[in-house]
Amino acid sequence: MEHAPTWLTYGFLYLTAAVLAVPIAKALGLGAIIGYLAAGIAIGPWGLALVSNVQDILHFAEFGVVLMLFLVGLELQPSRLWALRRPIFGMGSAQVLGCAALLFVLASLVGLPWRVALVGALGLALSSTAIALQTLAERNLMRTSSGQAGFSILLFQDVAAIPILALLPLLGAAAGADANSHSPREVALEVAKIVGVIAAIILGGRLLLRPVLRWIAKSKTPEVFTAAALLLVVGIAMLMVMVGLSMALGAFLAGVLLADSEYRRELETDIEPFKGLLLGLFFIAVGMSIDFGVLMRSPWLMAGILFGFLACKAVVIYALARAVNIPYQERPVFTLLLAQGGEFAFVVFQSAAGAQVFPAETASLLIGAVALSMLLSPLLLVVLDRVLLRRYANLKAPAAEEISEPQDAPIVIAGFGRYGQIVARVMLMQGIRTTVLDHSVEMLEVARTFGYRVHYGDATRLDLLRIAGAGQARILVIAVDDPEQSVKIAALARKHFPHLTVVARARDLTHWNKLRDEGVTLVQRELFESSMHSARTVLELMGLPPDQAAEMTRRFREHNIALSDRMYPHHRDRAKMIAVAREGRSQLAEQMARERQEAAAAGEDGAYPGYATPDGEEEEQSREPARQDGSQAG
Numbered sequence: 001m002e003h004a005p006t007w008l009t010y011g012f013l014y015l016t017a018a019v020l021a022v023p024i025a026k027a028l029g030l031g032a033i034i035g036y037l038a039a040g041i042a043i044g045p046w047g048l049a050l051v052s053n054v055q056d057i058l059h060f061a062e063f064g065v066v067l068m069l070f071l072v073g074l075e076l077q078p079s080r081l082w083a084l085r086r087p088i089f090g091m092g093s094a095q096v097l098g099c100a101a102l103l104f105v106l107a108s109l110v111g112l113p114w115r116v117a118l119v120g121a122l123g124l125a126l127s128s129t130a131i132a133l134q135t136l137a138e139r140n141l142m143r144t145s146s147g148q149a150g151f152s153i154l155l156f157q158d159v160a161a162i163p164i165l166a167l168l169p170l171l172g173a174a175a176g177a178d179a180n181s182h183s184p185r186e187v188a189l190e191v192a193k194i195v196g197v198i199a200a201i202i203l204g205g206r207l208l209l210r211p212v213l214r215w216i217a218k219s220k221t222p223e224v225f226t227a228a229a230l231l232l233v234v235g236i237a238m239l240m241v242m243v244g245l246s247m248a249l250g251a252f253l254a255g256v257l258l259a260d261s262e263y264r265r266e267l268e269t270d271i272e273p274f275k276g277l278l279l280g281l282f283f284i285a286v287g288m289s290i291d292f293g294v295l296m297r298s299p300w301l302m303a304g305i306l307f308g309f310l311a312c313k314a315v316v317i318y319a320l321a322r323a324v325n326i327p328y329q330e331r332p333v334f335t336l337l338l339a340q341g342g343e344f345a346f347v348v349f350q351s352a353a354g355a356q357v358f359p360a361e362t363a364s365l366l367i368g369a370v371a372l373s374m375l376l377s378p379l380l381l382v383v384l385d386r387v388l389l390r391r392y393a394n395l396k397a398p399a400a401e402e403i404s405e406p407q408d409a410p411i412v413i414a415g416f417g418r419y420g421q422i423v424a425r426v427m428l429m430q431g432i433r434t435t436v437l438d439h440s441v442e443m444l445e446v447a448r449t450f451g452y453r454v455h456y457g458d459a460t461r462l463d464l465l466r467i468a469g470a471g472q473a474r475i476l477v478i479a480v481d482d483p484e485q486s487v488k489i490a491a492l493a494r495k496h497f498p499h500l501t502v503v504a505r506a507r508d509l510t511h512w513n514k515l516r517d518e519g520v521t522l523v524q525r526e527l528f529e530s531s532m533h534s535a536r537t538v539l540e541l542m543g544l545p546p547d548q549a550a551e552m553t554r555r556f557r558e559h560n561i562a563l564s565d566r567m568y569p570h571h572r573d574r575a576k577m578i579a580v581a582r583e584g585r586s587q588l589a590e591q592m593a594r595e596r597q598e599a600a601a602a603g604e605d606g607a608y609p610g611y612a613t614p615d616g617e618e619e620e621q622s623r624e625p626a627r628q629d630g631s632q633a634g
Helices: 006-027 032-043 054-061 063-074 078-083 085-109 114-125 129-138 145-174 184-217 222-242 247-257 264-289 292-297 299-323 331-339 343-354 360-393 418-429 441-449 462-467 483-496 509-517 528-541 546-570 574-601 614-627
Strands: 411-414 434-438 475-478 501-506 522-525
Touching: 006 032, 006 264, 032 129, 032 264, 032 360, 054 264, 063 129, 063 222, 063 247, 063 264, 085 114, 085 145, 085 299, 114 145, 114 299, 114 343, 114 360, 129 145, 129 264, 129 331, 129 343, 129 360, 145 247, 145 331, 145 343, 184 222, 184 247, 222 247, 222 264, 264 343, 264 360, 292 299, 292 360, 299 331, 299 360, 331 360, 343 360, 411 418, 418 434, 462 483, 475 483, 483 501, 483 509, 501 509, 509 522, 509 546, 522 528, 528 546, 546 574
Parallel strands: 411 434, 411 475, 475 501, 501 522
Antiparallel strands: none
């Protein structure tokens, strides 16, 4: 039987390893990245030895990082990137230079030559863009202060990799290599090439990319547009490689230039699946590249390098996080994600060995330490989640002390999310004082950014409600997101502050019923009114005059509220509640059908132009709602 092609065999291996390992890792609460790394170790040279050409696969899989940076760039408009210039070059340079300086000093103290110490420190100062951004995205941290700071630092590292790589031939020449290999003229030509390529990407992105994408889109061939999106990223990556720059940096610039184009969403949709698969392949390749032979030959030396550089970087990064006032709950994750080694370190150390800055054995040790740190950091994140962050959750934030001064505003608002913010803003516009409580440090940061005064406190605690002035206030607005917390606050208010008029939001009918059980009668379902507005708009688009559309939705609103009141006494008896809902819906549908028939009989043909249906189908449709399950009424 003829052997299968190599690409087919390897494709089968990678997909099988990923499909088996990742769901197991996720089920154990370890995350997808650990699953990919474990899959790589299992099929790599030190596992089942099913794959041997690890470096070739690693180089190919790095394209996943390139696609990821392109997608990140698509989320950043040039104006927003310009606004980030200070954190990029401020925090980014502080992190890279601070970590490199501390590592260089320690390496020199243990007796390493200064060239080895310098290159090792610079390479280890870099962090994994792939793991960090993937983790930030999984945890929805990209828009937090730590996410923005981490992204800025990672972007600066991509830029910093360029001069680091340019430095290696000079260090190699100083160490005894061909000192004449890089003349001033050649260096000037290299700089000109770099500037020219970056300028070409920027100008081309502005002048050529959009017309070309527009022309391709006119063909109305989705697969060709997908091919064009991939061609764009591959072409820019090739340009960057030709001048010795970072592929990821070029892809990021291209993404930024297309961030405010009309094709942004389509590009994201086309590239996202390729990015996910190639990133998974990249993590598998990292797992395969871990050289356990070096680890077994020098276990204590490897452990010293690994934990030494992790500790040094953690000290610098945590100090930086404190200096820029990153919320204390976010600091552990921020520190760990940037303390690990990065994929660019592989390139730096391999290039350093090629330039004879240090021996290949030293490069293997450093590469092994970086790969192990990338394996170790997702495991440490699990420990952080299960141990440290749980303890943090029960502590007070030093930058957001709990409310301690008694308040006397007539309105207390519990929760400053999207619902509470609107209520607070309306009161502010009318000059009515409010006391706002929220126990989310992130929300407090947002409130301060926009000039709102929000007190840190958990409204489910009776003592904090008293301090917030619930004993003297007239109205309590319950606007917290969590239904259980909402009901608990309502119960506290009805029991200890019976004079308060409670206005609450409900996420759904079940939440509405629970609040009614606590004696709260002024309950607004958060999507109900907006749904009514949408229904009115749809009726108008179907041809109904605006005044009739408004009347129809008004009647439906009144009927729905009345039906909810009729269903409430039976909400613990599902069968009875469904029967009441069906009866109510059937009555409304039949009444509306009769009115349309009467209007048609009176010759008012244009009264309901949006409802014209052939062959009596109208009546059948009008009765259809009565047959639906009423369990989700309202």
